[in-house]
Structure formats: structure tokens, C-alpha cells
Amino acid sequence: MTLLLIQLIVAHNSYEDENGDDETLSLELVHRHDSRFGGDDVDQVEAIKGFIQRDLFRREQMDHRKGINQGHHRRKDMEVKKEFQMSMHSGRDYAVGEYFVEVEVGTPGQSFWLVADTGKDLSGVFSLSYCPNNSDPCLFDISYADGSSATGYFGVETISVNLTNGGKGKLENVTIGCTLSVLNGITFTENTGGILGLGFTKGSFVDRASLKYNTKFSYCLVDHLSHRNVSSYLTFGNPKVKLLDEMKTTELFLYQPFYGVNVTGISVGREMLKIPPTVWDFQAEGGMIIDSGTTLAALVLEAYDPVVEALTNSLKHVKRVDKSLGDLDFCFESEGFDPSSMPSLVFHFxxxxxxxxxxKSYVIDFGPNVKCLGFVPINGTGVSVIGNIMQQSHLWQIDVYQNTVSFAPSRCG
Structure with missing residues (x-):
């Protein structure tokens, strides 16, 4: 599960920017492996096994959250003047598959590292020194995709943001959770203290930000093995990154809180694979989503088997390693591997x-001198997932007003 974090200020008494100029906010996003979280000497193999397990729990929960809301549109007469942009970093140096942004919560502000996660709509802060009173009515008891859970209270808060022109802005009535209890091995610590939910539902962060600032947001994930000094951005408004090719745009399915895409097929080496169309049909309990909170690409067996078979046809001469690497079925010694020998993998939208x-996004580095095909299987029906490793080195832009998903290759700088 890859997580993105953003520096925000949550307060009951916020203030507006002082002028009407277009504005942009920047916040730092840091990968969960970042050494600032104390993970300098982590074991990469164990880290990958961990996020494979978290991805599995996450997909199981996705199947319980169905509810397509295609056709959602914002008011055409809404006034959009301001933008904000958040600096993002890979957490490779902390040996986890998430991306983080620093967030200040409360009054006075308390700094937390939050996960920027398009697969969750509720933003939650854990390990706060203060939560609402027990008499407050909004109690939550949540099970998370990594198999952990938390209880606490949630309510409506104001999130203040630092705009790039030096001004301040605020998002009012954002639903945010607050808890003192962290249960069942949840991976958050007092420093990595919560989630910035970038999924879409009414009252979510994206909902409030699209009303106040811009109806489209974008993120560009640097290579997941990049060190913390390599930055990318999460932006509400027009992205400020250099593209390596023109933007391509396809239809967005709001599979709340997830962002779905209309897949028409997958090809390997210019050959369309034989995958039943129902695999990509949301109404038939299938479909595919783009999820920054899942690390690896996950495919139902009817798609997984032909994709893996087609790719392994070009890996007949590699030396396989034993199958003790989680759900990754095809791993091999990387010595002598030539990436140019691999056929192109194409998702058709x-x-x-x-x-x-x-x-590098579908033949991934697993550990020292070991590479794997970066797909995991989903048994039975379910939603397939384009995870963050598959998304890396691209700008992704989601427009909740136009119902579009756009993307382009980029170095994210």
C-alpha cells in the first residue's frame, strides 16, 4: 500500500487569503521509506512482503465498497481562482511502499505525516494528544485495508493551506477522524500519524477542495526507489511538471470513493490478450481503479493468467528463484536481464x-539481485487495480467535474 502525505494546517479558526490573485499551495510529500521516520537499515524483501499483505487486505475491503456514481458534475458557474500544490517524496529510504506529506493539525498546529491515499475518502489523524469529548456523538470504528483498525471520533474541521504566492487559504467542513487508540498492528506511529483521504465522497477533502479551489487534482509519483531528496507534487489546479509526451484523456468512473477507468483490454507485444469483457465491467462486479494507496498491480485471474503468461514467454532463459516471495509468482535472478527484451505492456482505455x-513498472526490483513480475492475482470476481508502482513516472490528473482521467509520462520534476 503506497501512501502520500501532505502538509496542511487543521484549525477551527482559519483565515482567507488577502488578495484575489490565482494562488497555489505546495506541501512536501515523502515516501514511507524516508529515513526521517527512522528506517535507514530496513530489509527490502521484508518490506515488500509487508506491503503485498496490506494490498491483499485493501482489495478485500474494496469489494465491500461498491456504488458507482457516474455523471457527477460540479456547478458550471462555480468560481475557481486559487490553486495549491503539495511537494511529494518517495519513502524508499524508509523501506515502505507509501508516499507522505507533512500536515499540521490542530490549534496550535501539531505536525503529522499523513498518507495521501486515493483509495480512502476519510482523512484521519492518529495519536493526537486531544480528541473530542466522549459526549460528542460521532463515534467511528474502522477496519483498514492493511488488516488493522482504529476507534475514535470524527467531525467537521477546517483545513488551512499555505498557497504558493505566500497567502493562506482554508477548506471548511472537511470530515476528519481523531483517535487515541491504534489497534491490531496498524503501521502508523506518532510521527506517521494518519491518512489524507483523496478518494471522493461528499464532505471528503477532495470534495471540499474541488468546491473551493479546483475541480481537478493531479499527482506525479517519482520512481518508488528514489531517495527522499527527489520531489514530485500533488496539485489542485494546473500541474507544474514537465511532460515527456502529450496528455491523454479517458473517461472517469466515480466508483466512490475510488476512481475507475473504462478498460477495453490489455495487450502484450502488440497482441491483444483474450480477457472476457466482464472483467472490466463495474456493473458485473469487475472494473479497474487507479489507486495510489495500493503498491502492486492486481488483476483478477481471468486477466492475470494471460498477462503473466505473455510476459514470461520473454523470460524463458532467466533463472527462477524459489517461490517464497509472497504473492509474486514469477521472480528471477536479475543478473544479465535486459529490459529491452521485454515486450510492451499496454492498458487500453x-x-x-x-x-x-x-x-521498470511491471518488472520490479524485489531485493538484491532479484526481480519479479509486479502483479498479484485476485481470486474470483473483484476490482482490478493499477497500483502506484505501475503509475510511477507519470503525471495523473483526475477531474471530478469533467469526469475525466488524464495522464502523461514525466520525470515528475
């Missing part, structure tokens, strides 16, 4: 749009 990730 509605409108003839093609997403062709680089080889």
Missing part, C-alpha cells in the same frame, strides 16, 4: 487511449 508503462 475507452476512446482508444493507451497507457504504456515503462518496463
Amino acid at each position: 475507452g476512446g482508444g487511449v493507451k497507457f504504456a508503462p515503462p518496463v
Whole structure:
């Protein structure tokens, strides 16, 4: 599960910016492996096994949260003047698969590292020194996708943001959770203290930000093995990154709180694979979502088997390693591996749009001298997932007003 974190200020008494100029906010996003979290000497193999397990729990929960709301649109006469932009970093140096942003919560502000997660709509802060009174009515008891859970209270808060022109802005009536209890091995600590939910539902962070600032947001995930000094951005408004090709746009399915895409097929080496169309049909309990909170790409077996078979046809001469690497079925010694020998993998979206990730996004580094095909299988029906490793080195832009998903290759700088 990859997480993105953003520096925000949550307060009951916020203030507006002082002028009407277009504005942009920047916050630092840091990968969970960042050494500032105390993880300098982590074991990469164990870290990957951990996020494979968290991804599994996450997908199981996705199947319980169905409810397509296609056709959602914002008011055409809404006034959008301001933008904000949050600096993001990979957490490779902390040996976890998440991305983080620093957030200040409360009055006076208390700094936390929050997970920027498009698969969750509720923003939650854990390990706070203060929570609402027991008499307050809004109690929650939540099970998370990594198998952990937490209880506490949630309510409506104001999130204040630092705009790039030096001004201040605020988001009012954002639903945010608060808890003192962290249960069942949840991976958050007092320093990595919560989630910034970037999924879409009424009252969510994205809902409030799209009303106040801009109806589209974008993020560009640097290579997941990048060190913490390599930055990218989460932006509400127009992204400020250099693209390596033109933006491509396809239809967005609001599979609340998830962001779904209309998949028409997958090809490997220019050959369309034989995958039943129902695999991509949300109404048939299938479909595919783009999820920054899941690390690896996950495919139902009817898609997983032909994809893996087609890719392994080009890996007949590699030396396989034993199958003790979680759900990753095909791993091999990387010595002598030539990425140029791999066929192109292409996801075909509605409108003839093609997403062709680089080889490093589907033949991933697992550990020292070991590479694996970066897919995990989903048994039975369910939603397939384009995880954050598959999304890396691309700008992704989601517009909740136009119902579009756009993307383009980028170095994210």
C-alpha cells in the first residue's frame, strides 16, 4: 500500500487569503521509506512482503465498497481562482511502499505525516494528544485495508493551506477522524500519524477542495526507489511538471470513493490478450481503479493468467528463484536481464487511449539481485487495480467535474 502525505494546517479558526490573485499551495510529500521516520537499515524483501499483505487486505475491503456514481458534475458557474500544490517524496529510504506529506493539525498546529491515499475518502489523524469529548456523538470504528483498525471520533474541521504566492487559504467542513487508540498492528506511529483521504465522497477533502479551489487534482509519483531528496507534487489546479509526451484523456468512473477507468483490454507485444469483457465491467462486479494507496498491480485471474503468461514467454532463459516471495509468482535472478527484451505492456482505455508503462513498472526490483513480475492475482470476481508502482513516472490528473482521467509520462520534476 503506497501512501502520500501532505502538509496542511487543521484549525477551527482559519483565515482567507488577502488578495484575489490565482494562488497555489505546495506541501512536501515523502515516501514511507524516508529515513526521517527512522528506517535507514530496513530489509527490502521484508518490506515488500509487508506491503503485498496490506494490498491483499485493501482489495478485500474494496469489494465491500461498491456504488458507482457516474455523471457527477460540479456547478458550471462555480468560481475557481486559487490553486495549491503539495511537494511529494518517495519513502524508499524508509523501506515502505507509501508516499507522505507533512500536515499540521490542530490549534496550535501539531505536525503529522499523513498518507495521501486515493483509495480512502476519510482523512484521519492518529495519536493526537486531544480528541473530542466522549459526549460528542460521532463515534467511528474502522477496519483498514492493511488488516488493522482504529476507534475514535470524527467531525467537521477546517483545513488551512499555505498557497504558493505566500497567502493562506482554508477548506471548511472537511470530515476528519481523531483517535487515541491504534489497534491490531496498524503501521502508523506518532510521527506517521494518519491518512489524507483523496478518494471522493461528499464532505471528503477532495470534495471540499474541488468546491473551493479546483475541480481537478493531479499527482506525479517519482520512481518508488528514489531517495527522499527527489520531489514530485500533488496539485489542485494546473500541474507544474514537465511532460515527456502529450496528455491523454479517458473517461472517469466515480466508483466512490475510488476512481475507475473504462478498460477495453490489455495487450502484450502488440497482441491483444483474450480477457472476457466482464472483467472490466463495474456493473458485473469487475472494473479497474487507479489507486495510489495500493503498491502492486492486481488483476483478477481471468486477466492475470494471460498477462503473466505473455510476459514470461520473454523470460524463458532467466533463472527462477524459489517461490517464497509472497504473492509474486514469477521472480528471477536479475543478473544479465535486459529490459529491452521485454515486450510492451499496454492498458487500453475507452476512446482508444493507451497507457504504456515503462518496463521498470511491471518488472520490479524485489531485493538484491532479484526481480519479479509486479502483479498479484485476485481470486474470483473483484476490482482490478493499477497500483502506484505501475503509475510511477507519470503525471495523473483526475477531474471530478469533467469526469475525466488524464495522464502523461514525466520525470515528475
